[in-house]
Amino acid sequence: MKPLQELIRPNIRNLKPYSSARDEYKGAAASVFLDANENPYNPPNNRYPDPLQQELKARLAEVKNVSSEQIFLGNGSDEAIDILFRTFCEPGRDNVVAIDPTYGMYQVCADVNDIEYRKVPLDEAFQFSAGKIRAAADQRTKLVFLCSPNNPTGNELRRNEVEKLIQTFDGLVVFDEAYRDFSAAPTLLKRLNDYPNLVVLQTFSKAWGSAAIRLGAAFAAPEIIAVINKVKYPYNVSLPTQKAAMDMLSNRHKVEQWVKTLVEEREILMANFAQLPVTEKVFPSDANFFLARVTNAVEIYNYLVEQGIIIRNRHTLARCENCLRVTVGTQAENNRLIQALKNYKK
């Protein structure tokens, strides 16, 4: 890995971050707050939230077996993705490399930040090779994006290839684990202390059932977290969100039960989907969705919309010709989908 200071954009390296009222105050016993121009009425929402979300990070650190200094929390993992661009990639000069197809936000954030986005196609098994990623990279490649289980393909990337890339690439490797909970493979968080260039993304939006609260996490070496904390908005995670996340962390058995149910339902839904006359192939899944090739993705997608059932048409993506992406719902929802497709007449 290059020295971190060399990877950081020069303006960010030299940035003096905004110092909020609550940053400056460090005393323990204060009870009169006349420092932040807040309204004294309407608790608790009258007060600015903790800019570094320390209570929530302490709890999450315990659950994830990392240290608080290894955690960035943001407005969804989407904020984490964007802040990595803004921290490391110089607009109009630097570039990033990503597997293709994958999660669309990497490219959107690259485009917004005017960063060249280099795609490396996955093979027929939706796997990648570390060598091909490195071949697409150059001295100005700051980030590589890997998503595993990958969206929209649903599969886990081969872990030895992932680690080979982390060990041999001299920029940062962003490893998106949005669907980790649904997979049998372990989290790469275990290797955080071994890899100074690894950034792991996780989210409360999927297994944790909390897409509405907008909370995502980036886990990385404390030096990386410290620099992205400089770039983030001071109060980027609201108090209601911090509270809702604390509640979810106290309800982990519920999350485990949802995951168990959804993985069981996934297997049933995929087996039923494979039997449909319209289905040509159901791709293996380690997530709470699966990709399937059908006879005509556009027509079937439109037919389902007419039936009030919305899935995702992925037909236009690389290697996804005539593919639909189906999220696993409740048993009743899954049955409605299957029934509708049984009734489909071309």
Ligand SMILES: *Cc1c(COP(=O)(O)O)cnc(C)c1O
């Ligand atoms: C859904 C998803 C996310 C989650 O984004 P949030 O902003 O946290 O809701 C992140 N990465 C991938 C690959 C996803 O599919």
